[in-house]
Amino acid sequence: MNRIAAKVAVIIPVWNDAEALDCTLSQFQALDSAVLAQLEVIVADGASQDETLAVLGSFVGIVSHLDSQQDDGVYDAMNRGVSNVSAPWIWVMGAGDIPTEEGLKRALDILTYAESDAAHAFAVGSDGEPEPGVPHTWIPDWGNGMHWRNTMHHQGLIVPSSWLKSHPFSSAYRVLGDYAWCLDRLKSGQTVHCHSELMVAKVSSGGLSRTFTPALYLEEWRVKMGRVPLPTLLAHLVWLPAKWAFKLCSRTLSM
Secondary structure, rough: OOOOOOOEEEHHHHHHHHHHHHHHHHHHHHHHOOHHHHHHHEEEEEOOOOHHHHHHHHHHEEEEEEEEEOOOOHHHHHHHHHHHHOOEEEEEEEOOOOEHHHHHHHHHHHHHOOOEEEEEEEEEEOOOOOOOOOOOEEEOOOOOHHHHHOOOOOHHEEEEHHHHOOOOOOOOOOOOOHHHHHHHHHOOOOOEEEEEEEEEEEOOOOOOHHHOOHHHOOOOOOOHHOOOOOOHHHHHHHHHHHHHHHHHHHHHOOO
16 A cells, blocks of 8 residues: 555634634644645634734745635634635644644554544643643543533544535534534444544633533533434433533632
């Protein structure tokens, strides 16, 4: 078998977050040149009014495509990024997220020989101290445990481009559109190989998915309607309030 270098499109949605974007692109720029050569970096900006475009001007050497326009939220931005992908694989990061070079090198080696009909999931770490009740490392788990909580994080998930081109993220969700997308792929029987021993990214604290407000758990309920078995959905009438209470208690105890 001839060795063909894997090519991964890295989609980075951003809106008015120049400092975080600068951090992320700086870390990509610092990667070994052989690793960076296998990446197609695409930034989808929601018409930022801060210094985001000025920051991007400093990274013209590594950003393959920039799309800056008004959008309908982060998942609309991600979908715009997908529309500009030419690489066979897609990895969605975020402003403030950083790649881990050794894990990424090994992930690229895996993708070089991987079949094109399955995705690959890797561990994601916390860059600094996470919020109370949030783990330091997220381990991927593709299975029925997804019906209870999101065990797949987009910073650790590299999927065939065809998956997102044929099934884009739903912009009907503000925070959990990637979770809904994963549940749809699980329900349709698609395969994801988990590599829990490899960490490909670290994420900073904060972010919409870690605000732990009632709105977040109401959105989780909407995401799971029609996507998880009915008995499990009914159990969520207790499970979701219990999760919210746990996060609130963890935050209170940490003060």
